[in-house]
Amino acid sequence: MTMTTTRISGTINGREVTTEVDNATLLLDLLRDLGLTGAKPSCEMEVCGACAVQLDGLPVSACTTLAIELDGRTVETVEGLAQSADALHPVQRAFLQKSAFQCGFCTPGMIMSAKALLEANPSPSRDDVVHWLEGSICRCTGYESIVEAVLEAAEEMRNG
Amino acid sequence: MQILSDFQLHRPASLDEAVQLRSELGDGAALYAGGTELLLALKMGVLEYEHLIDVKRIPGLNAIEVQGAALRIGATATHRDIETSPLVAEHVPALSKLARHVANVRVRAAGTLAGNLAFGEPHADPAALLVALGATVELLSSGGRRSLPVEQFAVGAYETELGEDELIEAVVVPLPTAQTRATYLKFQVLERPTVGVAAVARDGDAPTVVVGAVDEKPVRIEASDGVEDYVNAARDAVDPVDDLSGSAEYKRHLTGVIVRRALEALAA
Incomplete structure (x- = not known):
């Protein structure tokens, strides 16, 4: 069956991308087909946050976002944060320092959600962090170390 | 996937x-904004459409502004736009x-307030408060414009008064007076509210109480004589069903509890 397609141009992790996508393609599939497998398919109903990426700065569930939404817009995924292991983003560094992950499945989504928070609100309270991460599910850590990591990253980013 | x-x-x-596309495509098309429900x-595979009409790229349709004595929320304003709008915070902080x-x-x-109303998912937050605030939706078709109270717009589960040739242009909330008190309180353990209660008291009048998320559409509670009266009336007025959020009996009990807390919050 021939699928209806749309030509889109947008930015993924700082790179201009122009491509023809099936209208019915989900953003998560487009990203993973490009080799960006940090965002994970998991609940597939916007509940768990494992597929969270930033779309024009705000976190969205890539599992329930159409790929055509990239058109004219900017998507950031965890792969775009660091060029090398010694040039990590402050949020990534804080997650390491605070051991804010165990299995790591939720981590790309957590990190992108946390980065979006710190860009929207550089000085979040603990309550702000907890509220923002409601709907980002981790089945290993119990969340405490994740909240600590986000607060630590906030401080580091404020101090430059 | x-x-x-x-x-x-x-x-x-x-x-x-x-509007032209709505006329031409009729029920073969769905309006598409945030897409969070659609x-x-x-x-x-519960729904299938040959056409999606993406209204997000219509300039200005996400505007939030005060017009006359009302707060006008454009159809593509997201929940986050509303959450972070200084105008909403100033005039309708409960929203x-x-x-x-x-x-x-x-x-x-991603999700929009208008989309939330248009989808008609019963287990949602906004409708109850909008009904209690006397909000309306502005509907547009090639035949013209009409305005409908949210209370009438919501018909049942996934069912609204939106015509297949219409779209929501804006949600309009009359500006509460300075003496008006309004609150929305919910109980929720899953992804959607189990019970949501809106209470609005205008200028010392008896509060308007509306229960959302329990029935297929918001339920206005008819009572006038103190908290107990409202609590009992609310328990009687709702018609809950057993589901993952709890048994009907539990939800009826919870409705009374949340109505009481909402009224206490209003009086505090």
């Missing part, structure tokens, strides 16, 4: 174009607070 079936995408650049239904607690941050970033 779940697979969506094929559809044609329409991206009207103006309301005129959007895409779930499409992925599950800011409600928006801050809709679903999760990702849904708030």
